[in-house]
Amino acid sequence: MTVSLPSHPHLDFHDNNNDQCQRIQNAYTHNLGWKHLRSLRTSPTTLDYRQTTIRNNKYGLDTLLFVLDGPDQAAAYYPLMCRFGYTVHVIVSGAERGLSGSILKTTLEKTGCDHRVILHDVGNRISATGDEETWSMEMASIVTRLSRVFRPRATFYIQRQHPLSHALKTMAENEKTVAIGLPADDVIHALWISDLPLEALEQWHTPDINLVVITDRRPHSLSRLLQSAERSFFLGDQVNLMIHMEQSSDAVTRMHVGQFPWQHGKKILRHRIRKGGLMPAIIESWYPKHNDDYAVILEDDISVSPLFYVWAKYSILQYRYTSAQTKEEEDLRKMMYGVSLYSPRNLELHPAGRRPFHPDNVLLNHYPPRMPYVSQVPCSWGAVYFPEHWREFHEYLTIRLMDLSQDQLLNVTVPKSRSERWKKSWKKYFIELVYLRAYVMLYPNFQSFESFSTNHLETGTHVKTNVKRLNAISAFLVPLMQRDTILAQLPNHRLPTYSDLPVLDLWGYLRTHDELDETASQWHTRVSTCPRTTGTFDPQDLLCPFPPPEVPVPEPPKKPKKIKTVYAVEPIEYVTMYNNNQQQQQQQQQQQQQHIMDEEYVPQPIDVAIMPSEPDDGSNLWDDHWLDLLGELDYMNELYNRVHSRPNEDLRDILTADAELDLD
Known part of the structure; x- marks a missing residue:
């Protein structure tokens, strides 16, 4: 079967290369024949990748993707997608869902937010018949195909109890991309997302x-x-x-x-x-x-x-x-x-x-x-x-x-x-x-x-x-x-x-x-x-204790001389004797103490695993931080009275005076 490709009446191959690229891009984007062929495809083609290369050369490699289903989602995400400093692709679900690409484009142009936003209306590629689940699966399939071409660093959608939210989340897991689903009411509180570097944005789900x-x-x-x-x-x-x-x-x-x-x-x-x-x-x-x-x-x-x-x-x-x-x-x-x-x-x-x-x-x-x-x-x-x-x-x-x-x-x-x-x-x-x-x-x-x-x-x-x-x-x-x-x-x-x-x-x-x-x-x-x-x-x-203070080792007692005592009545000789076992114990203790003193001290941290455990008596230990606070309530009451007794003096002046007193 031979398929004749549609031609563009204004395409002139005698122009210079840049002009040709621009005309090819316009033909690919606006020609009705090409639009019809694109609507029949379910996977990216060589021409898709060619257009991706042209866009990347023009806008840079860093891109984001927004998936919008209806005017409410566009209104919620509008403040955020207009804050980014790099290319933003926006996929809208079409006029059948209440939001066409032309209407959103007009809105962006009026507010000056169209210079980095590329719109993609996919309403004509999805069958109007069928339930929400079938529609969501078709929509997610198109988003998957386009995301493989755009290679966005992150994909944004509105998180809600709807099959499309679940389908986009599953798509992101399968494609190993970052899909960020924000509730519509929370978007206005996350405008700082545009200030984050893309590597931080890709870690959105990590913490x-x-x-x-x-x-x-x-x-x-x-x-x-x-x-x-x-x-x-x-x-x-x-x-x-x-x-x-x-x-x-x-x-x-x-x-x-x-x-x-x-x-x-x-x-x-x-x-x-x-x-x-x-x-x-x-x-x-x-x-x-x-x-x-x-x-x-x-x-x-x-x-x-x-x-x-x-x-x-x-x-x-x-x-x-x-x-x-x-x-x-x-x-x-x-x-x-x-x-x-x-x-x-x-x-x-x-x-x-x-x-x-x-x-x-x-x-x-x-x-x-x-x-x-x-x-x-x-x-x-x-x-x-x-x-x-x-x-x-x-x-x-x-x-x-x-x-x-x-x-x-x-x-x-x-x-x-x-x-x-x-x-x-x-x-x-x-x-x-x-x-x-x-x-x-x-x-x-x-x-x-x-x-x-x-x-x-x-x-x-x-x-x-x-x-x-x-x-x-x-x-x-x-x-x-x-x-x-x-x-x-x-x-x-x-x-x-x-x-x-x-x-x-x-x-x-x-x-x-x-x-x-x-x-x-x-x-x-x-x-x-x-x-x-x-x-x-x-x-x-931090847990290496210092050695305990050195205890001086007592000198061993000298062996006393025999003392001879002479009595007038009857001569008796007294001799003081020492127990051999006691002498050996003293000598061993002296040797151990000397060994400790001679050995070079090597600091070792305390190992809690070898320390004996004390039984928990279940007592309620008070927090001294709170006890300190309780003891200072009188001071806080005094400060409160000073503020209300001097209504003409600014509270900051009183705080500054107290701070200066503390510095002195």
């Missing part, structure tokens, strides 16, 4: 972020937290919820977590049978399965912003999955151990006590407004923790606590830190680790301390009276971000590169990574005898 909730017997607080999390935007990701209940959790709490519906992933419940206290509850609540496993750790008196997951996902993709420009930046990124959801109003580690804190007082003269920063201080009021650092902390804390209950050979301290008073707080030991490793955590810095989590300072184990809570809550409660202004407030409307982030130490002073590392290196020699190692996430070099 596995879990919600870890610790609760005891505050069902009302727990309900507030869970409801705030349920209303959040999860960008179409599957997010597991793990709830850990203390042994003393009441029946209302257990019933509530059992009946609470969680639509965004799996719900996993754990209940202790022996009282553990806050430290085991936090530390044992999560252990990373792999290096792409993350946890948002939340206590039950926390509530979260609907945008908390957006902030966490954006930060993780930006600083964990974006290629570093230099080897130095790559090494520095390993120092980040988490992302805080909370913007602190206070500094808690000054020896004199808690001090008010405003990041503008530190950063404003050196960095643009609203610049996020990294700080060494770990956040316990809503934060994402990274797997390598949390695994290292697990091992470090295990050995530290075992040593404290046994030989107490380790002498790990942080100089001039108030955390040294906290003997039973998990943050004390995390602060030790971050100080000796020069680790840092990312903190938000939005207007008026706007945050993605806040603490309600609930009455309970540490805050005994509601009066103290109400008087001091203004010093800890921060506003939650309800309206998405993340990009609007960030400098240059995007997260800065890691090397541009300000660095603060444990006491809120501006430092550099090199200064933190130098301080850690110098202090390491004071707490451990092993040489310092970095970048391995292995705490063994």
Whole structure:
């Protein structure tokens, strides 16, 4: 059978090559005969690949693909697909589904968004008859064929309960490409996707972020937290919820977590049978399965912003999955151990006590407004923790606590830190680790301390009276971000590169990574005898105790002379004799001590596997960090009264004055 190919009446082969290429492309695109042939094909042809080569030479190799079914999906994705700086292919389902390519093209031209968008209307290639499932399979088949030609780095579609969403997801798995399905309402909160490098975008599904909730017997607080999390935007990701209940959790709490519906992933419940206290509850609540496993750790008196997951996902993709420009930046990124959801109003580690804190007082003269920063201080009021650092902390804390209950050979301290008073707080030991490793955590810095989590300072184990809570809550409660202004407030409307982030130490002073590392290196020699190692996430070099003080070896007693005693009545001779066994034992002890002194001391880290275990008595260990907070409520009440007694004075002036007093 002979098929005569349609010709284009205006095709002139006597023109120059560039003109010929342009005319061939126009003929391929607009000629009705070619359109008919393309509609009959189900796999790419040589001419398809030729057109791909022409487009790649013109626009570059990096492309993205959007699949739009109807005007609602086009309206949802329009703000995002117009932000990219490279070629975007858009496949529309045609006029039969409510959106033709010509209408979308006209819209793009009117808004100046057509210079990098290439439209493909496939409505005439799909049979109008049949159910939604049949139509979806045909649509997915066409998308598969075209994606093999375009080779997009990522394919976007609207995630919904529809066969097309499932078909596109299956297509991506079979073709081993990245398909990103966003709910229509979530797209507007993911515009920062266009700022990510393509290698980070290709890792969209790699991070596995879990919600870890610790609760005891505050069902009302727990309900507030869970409801705030349920209303959040999860960008179409599957997010597991793990709830850990203390042994003393009441029946209302257990019933509530059992009946609470969680639509965004799996719900996993754990209940202790022996009282553990806050430290085991936090530390044992999560252990990373792999290096792409993350946890948002939340206590039950926390509530979260609907945008908390957006902030966490954006930060993780930006600083964990974006290629570093230099080897130095790559090494520095390993120092980040988490992302805080909370913007602190206070500094808690000054020896004199808690001090008010405003990041503008530190950063404003050196960095643009609203610049996020990294700080060494770990956040316990809503934060994402990274797997390598949390695994290292697990091992470090295990050995530290075992040593404290046994030989107490380790002498790990942080100089001039108030955390040294906290003997039973998990943050004390995390602060030790971050100080000796020069680790840092990312903190938000939005207007008026706007945050993605806040603490309600609930009455309970540490805050005994509601009066103290109400008087001091203004010093800890921060506003939650309800309206998405993340990009609007960030400098240059995007997260800065890691090397541009300000660095603060444990006491809120501006430092550099090199200064933190130098301080850690110098202090390491004071707490451990092993040489310092970095970048391995292995705490063994921190756990080499110094030898105990040398005990002087007593000189062996001299053998006494025989003493002859003469008595007037009757001569009696007394002789002092020594037991031979006792002499041998003394000689053996002397030889052992001499052998220890002569042997060259080789420092060895403590091995927790060979240390004896103490039985758990089930006692409830109080968290000294919270006890410190309880003891300072009077100071916070005083600050509250000062603010309301001086209405004409700005709060920032009062905070600045307190900071200057602390510096003195």
